[in-house]
Amino acid sequence: MAGVTYREALRRALDEELARDDKVFLMGEEIGRFEGSYKVTAGLYAKYGPRRVRETPIAEEGFVGAGVGAAMLGLRPVVEIMTINFILVAMDMVVNHAAKVRQMFGGKVGVPLVIRTPAGAGAQLTAQHSQSLEVMFAHTPGLKVVAPSTPLDAYGLLKSAIRDDDPVLFVENLVLYNVNGALPEPGDDFTVPIGRAQVVREGRDLTIVAHSYTVRRALTVADRLSQHDIEVEVVDLRSLRPLDAETVIESVKKTSRALVAEEGWATYGVGAELAARISRECFDDLDAPVERVGGAEAPMPYSKPLELAALTLEDKIEKAARGLLADCGLLAEA
Amino acid sequence: MAEEIVMPRLSDTMERGTIARWLVHEGDAVHEGDVLAEIETDKATMELNAYSDGVLLRILVQDGEAAELGAPIAVVGAEGEDVSGFSAASGNGDAAAADGAGETEAAPPAASEAVAAAPAPDAPAPPAGGGTLKASPVARRMASDAGFDLRGLAGKGSGPDGRIVRVDVERALAGGASAAPAAAAPPAQAPASAPAPAPARAAAAPPEADTVIEPSPMLKAVARRMSESKAQVPHFYLQCEIDMAKALALREELNAELADEGVKLTVNDLIVRACALALRDHPQFHRSWIDGKLYQHGAAHVGVAVALDEGLIVPVIRNADSLPLRELAVVARDLVARARSGSLRQQEIEGGTFSVSNLGMLGITSFQAIINPPEPGILAVGSVVERATGVGGQVVVRPLMTVNLSVDHRAASGADGARLLQTVTRYLEHPLLLLV
Numbered sequence: 001m002a003g004v005t006y007r008e009a010l011r012r013a014l015d016e017e018l019a020r021d022d023k024v025f026l027m028g029e030e031i032g033r034f035e036g037s038y039k040v041t042a043g044l045y046a047k048y049g050p051r052r053v054r055e056t057p058i059a060e061e062g063f064v065g066a067g068v069g070a071a072m073l074g075l076r077p078v079v080e081i082m083t084i085n086f087i088l089v090a091m092d093m094v095v096n097h098a099a100k101v102r103q104m105f106g107g108k109v110g111v112p113l114v115i116r117t118p119a120g121a122g123a124q125l126t127a128q129h130s131q132s133l134e135v136m137f138a139h140t141p142g143l144k145v146v147a148p149s150t151p152l153d154a155y156g157l158l159k160s161a162i163r164d165d166d167p168v169l170f171v172e173n174l175v176l177y178n179v180n181g182a183l184p185e186p187g188d189d190f191t192v193p194i195g196r197a198q199v200v201r202e203g204r205d206l207t208i209v210a211h212s213y214t215v216r217r218a219l220t221v222a223d224r225l226s227q228h229d230i231e232v233e234v235v236d237l238r239s240l241r242p243l244d245a246e247t248v249i250e251s252v253k254k255t256s257r258a259l260v261a262e263e264g265w266a267t268y269g270v271g272a273e274l275a276a277r278i279s280r281e282c283f284d285d286l287d288a289p290v291e292r293v294g295g296a297e298a299p300m301p302y303s304k305p306l307e308l309a310a311l312t313l314e315d316k317i318e319k320a321a322r323g324l325l326a327d328c329g330l331l332a333e334a
Numbered sequence: 335m336a337e338e339i340v341m342p343r344l345s346d347t348m349e350r351g352t353i354a355r356w357l358v359h360e361g362d363a364v365h366e367g368d369v370l371a372e373i374e375t376d377k378a379t380m381e382l383n384a385y386s387d388g389v390l391l392r393i394l395v396q397d398g399e400a401a402e403l404g405a406p407i408a409v410v411g412a413e414g415e416d417v418s419g420f421s422a423a424s425g426n427g428d429a430a431a432a433d434g435a436g437e438t439e440a441a442p443p444a445a446s447e448a449v450a451a452a453p454a455p456d457a458p459a460p461p462a463g464g465g466t467l468k469a470s471p472v473a474r475r476m477a478s479d480a481g482f483d484l485r486g487l488a489g490k491g492s493g494p495d496g497r498i499v500r501v502d503v504e505r506a507l508a509g510g511a512s513a514a515p516a517a518a519a520p521p522a523q524a525p526a527s528a529p530a531p532a533p534a535r536a537a538a539a540p541p542e543a544d545t546v547i548e549p550s551p552m553l554k555a556v557a558r559r560m561s562e563s564k565a566q567v568p569h570f571y572l573q574c575e576i577d578m579a580k581a582l583a584l585r586e587e588l589n590a591e592l593a594d595e596g597v598k599l600t601v602n603d604l605i606v607r608a609c610a611l612a613l614r615d616h617p618q619f620h621r622s623w624i625d626g627k628l629y630q631h632g633a634a635h636v637g638v639a640v641a642l643d644e645g646l647i648v649p650v651i652r653n654a655d656s657l658p659l660r661e662l663a664v665v666a667r668d669l670v671a672r673a674r675s676g677s678l679r680q681q682e683i684e685g686g687t688f689s690v691s692n693l694g695m696l697g698i699t700s701f702q703a704i705i706n707p708p709e710p711g712i713l714a715v716g717s718v719v720e721r722a723t724g725v726g727g728q729v730v731v732r733p734l735m736t737v738n739l740s741v742d743h744r745a746a747s748g749a750d751g752a753r754l755l756q757t758v759t760r761y762l763e764h765p766l767l768l769l770v
Binding site for chain 2: 288330
């Protein structure tokens, strides 16, 4: 089945899981009659009713906490947070409760909770509404964090997240919702395992590692550089925790060069983590230090030119890639 | 304060050494001058002496393990000192070359000293320790796997500040070290700006084999030096036949007279003597091309190639032109015997100004040899064979020996080589000249 949007892929996964398991229910602001701020839950309230698709007040700490409690008692809540920026209000529930309950209850109680939420920037939503905070959660033991970049992975990973017995932060992206891609037939029971990265383009000269929407930008950069006889390998992490470093390391052992690109800030970011692992595992394979590129280290400005300058856009990734390749004698100065 | 002992430079061509064995243990007291270990270099086994008093606190490179020049191999200090900060990989190693480089012997002639100090062609002064050569880890690993000397590219890599990177090594391995890296920086943005021709990328798949053998340091050194010579030295070859009847007769007579004294001349001794005298007669030939300059040699130091089970070694008969034949024979015999037993000293295998390689005893009638840089030439000697030849209009049978002279065309011309060979022939065909 071709031409399904990322949004529709999520909706289908939710629909099929709601139908498969009556312990699954949805919670969030405006997800019922209004069908969600980004229409991911379109049609589900009409189909499953208010008991399975529950609308909440604007009180993230309260409804994430309710989700933790429901999960501890055996249900499988899928909580929507309108954007990842608002999860900060519920941080205690996520980091101090969802992430810790299984260990603190001696393994007797788990928290099979999914928190769905879009990250990302680019619509002049300014400093408080343009963040990519997934690294904060990937930093936390006890949580799983996934951030798919295609409709297929969104579909397969959301199903895996709902069936997982531990809390999963499911990071979407505002710009990805309208991206198209193929999905399997409904009866296939297709899933994508959590914790597996994927090489989405093969190359010999440089590995670019990314997640979520940045994967698409990396692929564009790979296209551009291929016109200069540079073959870029692109690794889509898909999961940030557990982190599939093995796939990255295997790629870097082949290419000798690594660039990590992310929409969030690079300091203490995904690139920092991967640079450390690559340096350790690929020390004798590296031709240059691991390069990383992320958003400007500043609160996101409102001004459009400044916003564009702050984002991890294709040009910024390409510039970093060219600099790295130039240092390795593969391109003239970037 | 605890000090690192680093892998010293024990020969001109040495890049790394292998600890044959430690003669002291951790915790032993050591005194300046004590022999601490035996180190196998690319050519010989040498002793490592302590250069300060103290206690051997820690051995960083164990028996049988190798270390780069300047890499720390042990730590000496006061008893009980903390040595946790030292590791085999952490060398700052600057002391390495300063201690012992190029000072193995009182200088022979000026030219030889220049030869001894000659680094790889076009290389700036080689870095003292491994730590100061700028090369990416993968470049180092590839070079190490291929037995390729990165110092030849030092400072000329394509990376920042001349860092040697992967493409530099790929190009060097694909096209010989002569491929100029970083040359001709292509214009920015031009599509042609990505260099790295296709062949450079194709990593050669290892051939099928029953077993893979790790070559000895000596074999690696021979392989590298021979490859460099063939790749970088423009060889040309001159061949002639020498009538050895009188030389053989003279040898027989002398050996009969000297038998009681235990002296035995070989045919090779006569040839070495002839070459040494010819080199003295032809200073025009007797010089080395090093880094765009000619180094004139005075005394003739003639190397004699000795085949070993594991590799090849060329001990040098120093001042062969001024040694009487009898002494030359004694010296040569001693050197060859010690070459076979592995007990040559470093200074006995360096500083040659010419070499002789003889495969006659193995039935080879004619062959061409690879020059041992920076020597200007090498004489490849075949067996003495009785053959019909024309003399004064008559066909007669004579004992003929075919020799091939390989010449570095940068150092000498065809005529220079021909004159040398002519003189060698004259000495051997009128061997009494070897005695006066």
